[in-house]
Amino acid sequence: MPAAPDFPPAPDAVKPVRALISLSDKAGLEDAARAMHDAGVELVSTGGTRAAIAGFGLPVKDVADLTGFPEMMDGRVKTLHPVVHGGLLGVRDAADHKAAMDAHGIGPIDIVWIDLYPFESTVASGAGFDAVIENIDIGGPAMIRSGSKNHGYVAVAVDAASIGEIVDALKADGTTSLALRKRLAARAFARTAAYDAAVSGWFAGQLGDAAPARKAIAGSLAQTLRYGENPHQTGAFYRTGEARPGVAYAQQIQGKELGYNNIADADAAYELVAEFEAPACVIVKHANPCGVAVGKNLSEAYARALECDAVSAFGGVIAVNRPLNGADARAITEIFTEVVIAPGADDEAKAVFAAKKNLRLLITDGLPDPHGPGEVFRSVAGGFLVQSRDRSLIRPADLKIVTRRQPTPQEIEDMLFAFTVAKHVKSNAIVYAKDGQTAGIGAGQMNRRDSARIAAIRAREAGEAKGLAHSLAQGSACASEAFFPFADGLLEAVAAGATSVIQPGGSMRDEEVIAAADERGIAMAFTGVRVFRH
Incomplete structure (x- = not known):
């Protein structure tokens, strides 16, 4: 391990002079690029992103103008160059770094905005092996990591929220603060870690390796919870990106914020109700079903499920496997219910539920496949357990x-x-x-x-x-x-x-x-x- 160099302390405020931008999703690009240009930041970009910025009428340099090398090998090689990474990694106030940058004509890069090739969405689309491989980003993660390591000087954006914070800082006083750059660096390292986890997980799946030597689980924050299972515990809810209808991607139509236990119970209920082909209702309390029934319609299924244990059903979670109508909603709202989760609900049902302001209504637009692939996880002290979903x-x-x-x-x-x-x-x-x-x-x-x-x-x-x-x-x-x-x-x-x-x-x-x-x-x-x- 190299010894820590005796660098001068990083400045609190850095006035950016150059930004490197490379995006797959160009939403919000024009406004952010204009804001950086108005703040006196030189824009450098690649390929389609550079063309888009030029199309906005803004001056923009191609990365090739910095490196002196053209983009090559079908875009696989364009930013992997000392001029780029020297501009990102150089410690501006370290004499030897500054001398090296001056000697080799390396200019500083103070903002990096990269969203990475769409690997996860390419996998989700069902693309073939070769197409997925081509959507593994190499240069993007390298630049994100270089800039994040040198957060003493470089601000790194990996999503819309990050670039929004940078733009706000530039509009405020034309600088980025050290606190902001540290916060962005932490977010950026988490993004590259999640990206690598997705790649390694997909590759293990392609090889049929159910127990690879290293296993990474990554998620994106969906919600910071008021608390965990109990008020003295912290809690947060993350999405893994698994394309499985359920509570993680449900649209909350109404009601107060979901809690840790609400989410766990809604998941348990929805996974069970998806097992049935006939109209079905599941009532869950504390992760266990207390009533399950099928019927000619949802109203009948709910009434029959409630008969099983009306005492436990009070304050429970209800899942159904058909879209809800007004009659269903009126029946369900006769007793206090915490959460209702369904593949859909008509306007009359939504209006009925709206009268119960504390009831959370979740709409998923689909049912999970109870016999489809997937993994489930459980933490233990010092590790976690992984198993395939019970598809029996x-x-x-x-x-x-x-x-x-x-x-x-x-x-x-x-x-x-x-x-x-x-x-x-x-x-x-x-x-x-x-x-x-x-x-x-x-x-x-x-x-x-x-x-x-x-x-x-x-x-x-x-x-x-x-x-x-x-x-x-x-x-x-x-x-x-x-x-x-x-x-x-x-x-x-x-x-x-x-x-x-x-x-x-x-x-x-x-x-x-x-x-x-x-x-x-x-x-x-x-x-x-x-x-x-x-």
């Missing part, structure tokens, strides 16, 4: 019936519905369901027997709330997202009223569990797939 889909043909009694077609339908919900419930998970409606959900317990008991309590209370003489779990299917290690959990399900059970199987005591099911005359299917959600 269990069909009737995938079921292995292990009991003497065969399930009826309706029981198979109920089992698959219950198992789909269990995939989105915190482990240990037990779900009772019947006729496209959850009857009771037991989540996050330390043993499966207790989850079965809690789900039974919910089902009994739901039946009482409907004025029934029996539990909603009567005649239901019971889903367990992992195998029953003992027969006790299954026996609790039978006691609750379940007549069929679906589980992955694979326990050393499978035969004991199967025997218990046969003894009580219920049908049981193995999926061979575990869907834990810790």
